[in-house]
Every structure is written in C-alpha cells, then in structure tokens.
Amino acid sequence: MSRMMNLKSEDGESELKEISKAEKVYFIINPIAQNGGSMKIWTDVEMLLQQERMTYGVYFTEYKGHARKLAADILSGSRIPSLIIAVGGDGTVHEVINGAAGFPQAMVGSIPAGSGNDFVRGLQKSKNMKHALKLLLQPASMQVKAVDIGKAISGGKAFYFVNSLGIGVDAEITAEVNQSPWKKRFNSLKMGKLVYIYFFMKKILSYKRTDMQVEVDGVTHLFSKVWFIVVSNQPYFGGGIKILPEAKSDDGYLDVLAVHQLTPIQLMLMFITVFWGGHQTIKQVRSYKCRSVSIRSAQPVLIQADGEIEGNTEVSVSVIAHKMNIVTHQED
Numbered sequence: 001m002s003r004m005m006n007l008k009s010e011d012g013e014s015e016l017k018e019i020s021k022a023e024k025v026y027f028i029i030n031p032i033a034q035n036g037g038s039m040k041i042w043t044d045v046e047m048l049l050q051q052e053r054m055t056y057g058v059y060f061t062e063y064k065g066h067a068r069k070l071a072a073d074i075l076s077g078s079r080i081p082s083l084i085i086a087v088g089g090d091g092t093v094h095e096v097i098n099g100a101a102g103f104p105q106a107m108v109g110s111i112p113a114g115s116g117n118d119f120v121r122g123l124q125k126s127k128n129m130k131h132a133l134k135l136l137l138q139p140a141s142m143q144v145k146a147v148d149i150g151k152a153i154s155g156g157k158a159f160y161f162v163n164s165l166g167i168g169v170d171a172e173i174t175a176e177v178n179q180s181p182w183k184k185r186f187n188s189l190k191m192g193k194l195v196y197i198y199f200f201m202k203k204i205l206s207y208k209r210t211d212m213q214v215e216v217d218g219v220t221h222l223f224s225k226v227w228f229i230v231v232s233n234q235p236y237f238g239g240g241i242k243i244l245p246e247a248k249s250d251d252g253y254l255d256v257l258a259v260h261q262l263t264p265i266q267l268m269l270m271f272i273t274v275f276w277g278g279h280q281t282i283k284q285v286r287s288y289k290c291r292s293v294s295i296r297s298a299q300p301v302l303i304q305a306d307g308e309i310e311g312n313t314e315v316s317v318s319v320i321a322h323k324m325n326i327v328t329h330q331e332d
C-alpha cells in the first residue's frame, strides 16, 4: 500500500532543508513489531505528519524479508535522493539496510517501534520515539551521516549488518525467543526485554560452550569454551547492552568482543559489570578493533545479525567504510 501527500511545509521549501536533500520520504512499517504496538505508534506518527502536511510514501510489510524487497524496489525505481524510515525494531532496520545497500541515493532512518531499537539508540542517537520523530518534523536538527556497515558471508550467503553480528549463545537465545509464545505475551505487556532475560537465565544453564578459531585482520586466535563473539559497529547490542563502548560507526573499523571460559555465574556477573564498562578488564573477555574477522566454531552454532538469524558456525566479516547514509541528530 502506498500513499503520497502534500510536499512543502506551510511557509515554503526552505524549512525542509535536510529532508529536501531526500527529495522523497518513504515509511516501511512492520505491523507485527512489538506485537502490533508498531501500528499504534504509526497511527500517532501519521497524524503528526499529516498535520505538518508532509509528502511521503507508506508501505506495510506482509512477510519476513519484505522490508528488504520494498526498500530495493523503491530505490531501483529512481535515482532521486530518498529517505527510507523503518518503523519497527532492529529486524526491520536490518532488512531496510540490506535492501538499500548499493544505492548511493538512499538514506535510512528509523522510528523505534520494536523491542530492541539499538540502531536508534547507538547510531541515529534518538532518545525515544518522539525524539526520532523530531528529526522529521524539525529538519534543521537533522544531519545525514555516511556510516560503516559490516558485510558478512556465512554458508555462501552474503548479508550486511549495521549494528552487530553475534555467534554463540546470544544468537541461540534470539532464535528461541523468536519461536516462543512468551515473546508475544511479554511484548503485549510492553516488557519485551524481560523475555530475553528469562531465556538468557534458562539458556546459560544448558548451553554447551564451544571452541572457536578467530582470525582478526589475519592474526589467528584460538578461544576455548566460547559463550559468544560479537562483531559490532556501535556500542550497543541486545537491546541497550553497552558491550563495546569504544565502537564507532564512522571510524572504518569493526569492534570484536570474545567471551569465553567463564562459568554461568561469572557470565551473569560479567553482564552486571557492563553497566560501568568493567567487563573489559576481565581476562576471559577479549576485544579487538579490526577491518576484517573470520570466525569458525568447532560445533554448529547460530549467527545473528542485528537480531536476525542469518547463518551458523562459520562467518567472514569485513567493514565497508562509510557505505550507508543514515539520518542522525545534529551533534551538540
């Protein structure tokens, strides 16, 4: 479904300085994000857009993977600078980024309407849904920034990620949560994050840690009993966990963190130390900055990218510097 509305603001085109750089604005809405809460958010957003008499196109996803196709279809139709706003969680942003990669006229933003929203937190730098909406309604507060993205290949399949990629227990938990009826129940109570904590507690008691070989910019490291390895483009993962505080999305590097050997209790304590960055001083937590990293697990284990299961067991990742235009708030 698509709709187009009136183009200019009441007093002329100049007010829409940055948005008019994006001559077209499209919203791609995931109607099942946040267990349908995204639709309520979209209704509120649309009311404000109409009050401002903005012109935009609207598309609703109809199946998993549809946002990627919609973004690619929109962008292949014209070379006009176009801003695509994902209304949903990190899964929706992930799909839009994958559809938009390779189209230099694309700009991507998000109205947070999911359970994780790490893209909005760490890259777009919006504090909440209203703050994100301000980007659109007060274009003077917006800047367009070319950020790095990760390109990954697992099992012969190539894909991009904008936040982070994880192999190990984090991906296994993601897969279990997505299949669980508890996700809907917790989401409908607006407590989507609690379900991840519940599955984390459950999973770490049964998870079989595995050995992994990691090649960081050509240097091989062997880790035994690995819980997870995360490759990140920004500080946050897993819905607000500041796991790689030094990661920057525009430095041409990816940050890698490997967590191994800890007992389940130590792993829980490690996550507590993340609040003040203390985890980085733990011997069993190793971190690197790199341009490329390959990971191979001794045992089959899942891989998630931006919270979506994308592969398993082995993956090669490289950074593509300044590949994706995103909208962010003007830095103070």
Ligand SMILES: Nc1ncnc2c1ncn2[C@@H]1O[C@H](COP(=O)(O)OP(=O)(O)OP(=O)(O)O)[C@@H](O)[C@H]1O
Binding pocket: 030, 031, 032, 033, 034, 035, 061, 062, 063, 064, 065, 066, 088, 089, 090, 091, 092, 093, 095, 113, 114, 115, 116, 117, 178, 192, 307, 308
């Ligand atoms: N119409 C649809 N029907 C079914 N699945 C869809 C549809 N549109 C998008 N999806 C899938 O919904 C999943 C969740 O999307 P998203 O991350 O945006 O929302 P979320 O509520 O934050 O979920 P999560 O907790 O997994 O992050 C993604 O895997 C996406 O591919």
